[in-house]
Amino acid sequence: MTSPNPQSAIGIFDSGLGGLTVAGAVHRAFPHEAICYLGDTARVPYGAKSPETVQRYAREDIAFLLQQGVKVIVAACNTVSAAALPELANHYPVPVLGVVEMGVETALESSPRRIGVIGTQTTVGSEAYVRAIHRRVPDVSVIQKACPLFVPLIEEGWTDHAVTRAVIQEYLSPMRDSGVDGLILGCTHYPLIRALLGEFFGSAVRMTDSAEAMVRALRQSFDRGELPRAEGNHARCSRYYVTDRSNRFEQLVTAFMGEDDLQVQQIRPDELAMTLEKDPR
Amino acid sequence: MTSPNPQSAIGIFDSGLGGLTVAGAVHRAFPHEAICYLGDTARVPYGAKSPETVQRYAREDIAFLLQQGVKVIVAACNTVSAAALPELANHYPVPVLGVVEMGVETALESSPRRIGVIGTQTTVGSEAYVRAIHRRVPDVSVIQKACPLFVPLIEEGWTDHAVTRAVIQEYLSPMRDSGVDGLILGCTHYPLIRALLGEFFGSAVRMTDSAEAMVRALRQSFDRGELPRAEGNHARCSRYYVTDRSNRFEQLVTAFMGEDDLQVQQIRPDELAMTLEKDPR
Numbered sequence: 001m002t003s004p005n006p007q008s009a010i011g012i013f014d015s016g017l018g019g020l021t022v023a024g025a026v027h028r029a030f031p032h033e034a035i036c037y038l039g040d041t042a043r044v045p046y047g048a049k050s051p052e053t054v055q056r057y058a059r060e061d062i063a064f065l066l067q068q069g070v071k072v073i074v075a076a077c078n079t080v081s082a083a084a085l086p087e088l089a090n091h092y093p094v095p096v097l098g099v100v101e102m103g104v105e106t107a108l109e110s111s112p113r114r115i116g117v118i119g120t121q122t123t124v125g126s127e128a129y130v131r132a133i134h135r136r137v138p139d140v141s142v143i144q145k146a147c148p149l150f151v152p153l154i155e156e157g158w159t160d161h162a163v164t165r166a167v168i169q170e171y172l173s174p175m176r177d178s179g180v181d182g183l184i185l186g187c188t189h190y191p192l193i194r195a196l197l198g199e200f201f202g203s204a205v206r207m208t209d210s211a212e213a214m215v216r217a218l219r220q221s222f223d224r225g226e227l228p229r230a231e232g233n234h235a236r237c238s239r240y241y242v243t244d245r246s247n248r249f250e251q252l253v254t255a256f257m258g259e260d261d262l263q264v265q266q267i268r269p270d271e272l273a274m275t276l277e278k279d280p281r
Numbered sequence: 282m283t284s285p286n287p288q289s290a291i292g293i294f295d296s297g298l299g300g301l302t303v304a305g306a307v308h309r310a311f312p313h314e315a316i317c318y319l320g321d322t323a324r325v326p327y328g329a330k331s332p333e334t335v336q337r338y339a340r341e342d343i344a345f346l347l348q349q350g351v352k353v354i355v356a357a358c359n360t361v362s363a364a365a366l367p368e369l370a371n372h373y374p375v376p377v378l379g380v381v382e383m384g385v386e387t388a389l390e391s392s393p394r395r396i397g398v399i400g401t402q403t404t405v406g407s408e409a410y411v412r413a414i415h416r417r418v419p420d421v422s423v424i425q426k427a428c429p430l431f432v433p434l435i436e437e438g439w440t441d442h443a444v445t446r447a448v449i450q451e452y453l454s455p456m457r458d459s460g461v462d463g464l465i466l467g468c469t470h471y472p473l474i475r476a477l478l479g480e481f482f483g484s485a486v487r488m489t490d491s492a493e494a495m496v497r498a499l500r501q502s503f504d505r506g507e508l509p510r511a512e513g514n515h516a517r518c519s520r521y522y523v524t525d526r527s528n529r530f531e532q533l534v535t536a537f538m539g540e541d542d543l544q545v546q547q548i549r550p551d552e553l554a555m556t557l558e559k560d561p562r
Contacts, residue, residue, distance in 0.1 A: 167444055270554055
């Protein structure tokens, strides 16, 4: 790895717009850093697709961010982190941080005895969280549950709705009854129903989401000198790219990012593939 | 248009596996016809994507089926039929039938005074059903509602579940209370909750789904001699292609098609794009 340019942007990618919860948190924590975000909205969601397809899409997403000259790559997408990162992370000239490893480090800080993990089908099916937890603490008990209806419910805007409460009840009663004391929100959408999950699990269950985990990981990388901070105190120009722009786009950007004046450029997914062809890894 | 080979397959495509409800109905109605099916499962769903992206994907899907030598193309996907077909249908050497036009013809047979249309966001946003109805009967009243949670609920297998009943209630009470006497199920997934919708609307509301509409359209085309029937009485070999095969694949194929021994081949979505480059239209 060559020494990265401090003034380069922090690259963040996700299958869609959910990763804006991570981008928003990173922006608020490090306001002098530029962000270069890619949301693959033309092929979203990744969460019900095969590991092979997720890996191919992830390679294309990373190649695009590298071409933009970023100093670090954040895989905000839990599905990518779970299904593709272990194989991919070491092949690139800049660090690639995944939300799975970072989420587990944060979750284990409170020394839980039984951790619940919720995410997409592909994330849960990969068992990546289970392996990452047991690599650090072999005797902690882990209980997983795929919650495929949470993303569509959140995108419908039903973040405080009786139907969403009923789905939480149906999906997560066995997990709650098993006595978890930690919960990893393994999907970038889930911070938007954090209040409902807190209401359901109660205050004794410590929740960790991908946004806070990634802010913590970047802060450590800066503090340890593994990643150079941007110099100067002026605000930097961030760039946001998507591969499709639907008619509900502005609404979702506002929900996930908390900002409604984001300047977003559109690229085509076949341009991503072309980037990869020029620079295959 | 050149005269098609009677022995060629009926081409059917969809954004994913929902179109198997159409393929299954076509297979049962015309058992001597071969089917060539393409489900673009690597990029599913189309229903929340922009019309431009849906049009590009549809061109690639159609180019692939043409390369397979089909005699007719059925756009089983309502989103494609609504957002892409009006522009695309006349550019091909074989007929391209969309479920919107065919669904409207079937729905209007019972002379409804007020028709409800349910579908994805892009289907409803296109107003294609409204235009197709008013082109035929200008004074029938049409009320639309996008129901984005139905597809994930159906894919979760909750086709007879209290949560699905609650979502139907929330989405469709205004439509029911407005006094519709016809309902178009404008998405290939919805036949799987036809019983619940019937329970909610009551027997006075006549429902039309894409599968029955397409069988009716093909029967007319055969009867009018616009499309040649396959000759002979032996069963033909159908082919099924998808662009991704997730771990829930078999389960979904069985739910939509009613068969669990389907032989399915996987192709990559960039192979679809390459087909289009060789034969651009």
